[in-house]
Amino acid sequence: MICEKNRALLKEKKVFLFDIDGTLALGDQLISGTEKLIRYLRMTGKRIFFTTNNSTKSRQDYVNYFARHNIRIEPDEILTAGGLTLIFCREHFENKKIFLMGTPSLKKELEDAGLLITEKYEEGIACVLVAFDTTLNFQKLEDASRILSDGRVIFLASNPDLCCPTAFGAVPDCGSICEMLKNATGREPKFLGKPYPDIVNQCRKTAGALREETVLVGDRIYTDMACAENAGVEGILVLSGEATEKDAMNCGLQIPYVFESVKELYELLSENECRVRS
Numbered sequence: 001m002i003c004e005k006n007r008a009l010l011k012e013k014k015v016f017l018f019d020i021d022g023t024l025a026l027g028d029q030l031i032s033g034t035e036k037l038i039r040y041l042r043m044t045g046k047r048i049f050f051t052t053n054n055s056t057k058s059r060q061d062y063v064n065y066f067a068r069h070n071i072r073i074e075p076d077e078i079l080t081a082g083g084l085t086l087i088f089c090r091e092h093f094e095n096k097k098i099f100l101m102g103t104p105s106l107k108k109e110l111e112d113a114g115l116l117i118t119e120k121y122e123e124g125i126a127c128v129l130v131a132f133d134t135t136l137n138f139q140k141l142e143d144a145s146r147i148l149s150d151g152r153v154i155f156l157a158s159n160p161d162l163c164c165p166t167a168f169g170a171v172p173d174c175g176s177i178c179e180m181l182k183n184a185t186g187r188e189p190k191f192l193g194k195p196y197p198d199i200v201n202q203c204r205k206t207a208g209a210l211r212e213e214t215v216l217v218g219d220r221i222y223t224d225m226a227c228a229e230n231a232g233v234e235g236i237l238v239l240s241g242e243a244t245e246k247d248a249m250n251c252g253l254q255i256p257y258v259f260e261s262v263k264e265l266y267e268l269l270s271e272n273e274c275r276v277r278s
């Protein structure tokens, strides 16, 4: 069916946030419609952001990935969980010591931004920051537990994902490391990635956009659609990745738009016929 009202409402949005894996890309391939949709949104003056909880790739990795598929994107259009963590730490922990459990590349990024990073127990630490950590060992877990035993120290985590997909299956991600620390200390971290609203709020702040002017397009209900709801913006679910239409109907969230893929979204926006949930 054609829903002129919904089409008109979507066309009025000014800021489009996209999840990447399962929404715009699957492995090495772009999902059909991605190139046309991005081109269309740029042509019509929309602001675009690419958001991901994947903290194993840098912004430049994503710029290069899309460039290989003839799509030019700017580094400041990409907000990864790692990037969001950097922004948050600059805002809250400038000139304060941060105990990091993360990759060497995240450590370098934080240090390059002028932040005070340590990976050992010492006096005067203001924050324990946990991210995907390929250098994790027991000493770090012990040090983090000791630091967190002081209730004044902030417990911060880049993303809540329990595991990170690999070629053979999955390995523990940031959320699983936090579970160990939570069991040991009774402390709950503040998570930054999806489904928490900070990533949307940061994009809105950069674009100067209101909630009602912003939409989040993604393929996962419990991260992308929950993030949209938590941030008070409308969500667009695409069925090209993890979620099915049945999941969408049974999830208990209000998802205003469901499309087979970004191709269908492109067709709706560029005024072809499409299906919209009412």
Ligand SMILES: [Mg+2]
Pocket (backbone or CB within 6 Å): 019, 020, 021, 022, 023, 218, 219, 220, 241
């Ligand atoms: Mg996804």
